[in-house]
Amino acid sequence: MTGQPDFATLVIDYLPNQKNVELKSLKMYMWSYREEGAFHEAVTNKILDDLVAATDPRYMKLTAKWYVRGGVYTTVVAEHRHASFQPLPKVELDSISTMNPTRG
Numbered sequence: 001m002t003g004q005p006d007f008a009t010l011v012i013d014y015l016p017n018q019k020n021v022e023l024k025s026l027k028m029y030m031w032s033y034r035e036e037g038a039f040h041e042a043v044t045n046k047i048l049d050d051l052v053a054a055t056d057p058r059y060m061k062l063t064a065k066w067y068v069r070g071g072v073y074t075t076v077v078a079e080h081r082h083a084s085f086q087p088l089p090k091v092e093l094d095s096i097s098t099m100n101p102t103r104g
Contacts, residue, residue, distance in 0.1 A: 006040065007067045012051070014060035017082065021055060040066045044076040058085045 010030070012021070029050070033043065044064040052060055059081050066074040 005034075006069065008040070009065045010047070011063040011065070012060065013063075014051075014055070015058040015085070017056050017058050019055040019057075021051065040064065040074045041076050045078050048078040048080060052080045056082070058082045059087070 014021075029047075033047075036043070038046075044062060047064075048060065048062040051057075051062070057080070059079075061077065061079045064074075064076045064078075066076070
């Protein structure tokens with residue numbers, strides 16, 4: 001570890017069970033990592049584990065897109081599924097172009 005700060009964009013996708021993530025608490029929790037030294041994978045997994053422990057979601061996925069370090073971009077995806085969670089089949093909309101900002 002270099003001691004240099006690392007930054008990431010975190011995307012949390014989840015289906016709550018009984019509890020939700022309160023945004024101010026989430027922000028304060030994220031700030032608690034400001035002075036921590038750890039590997040990207042370890043931090044991503046620890047954040048997911050802590051969020052799962054706090055909220056007991058049916059499903060949660062954390063995608064951490066870490067800023068470039070030494071010319072290497074790191075994206076870490078960690079996922080949790082409750083034992084009783086059964087996802088519905090995925091719906092594909094092939095007729096909608098993702099390149100066009102309008103659907104007309």
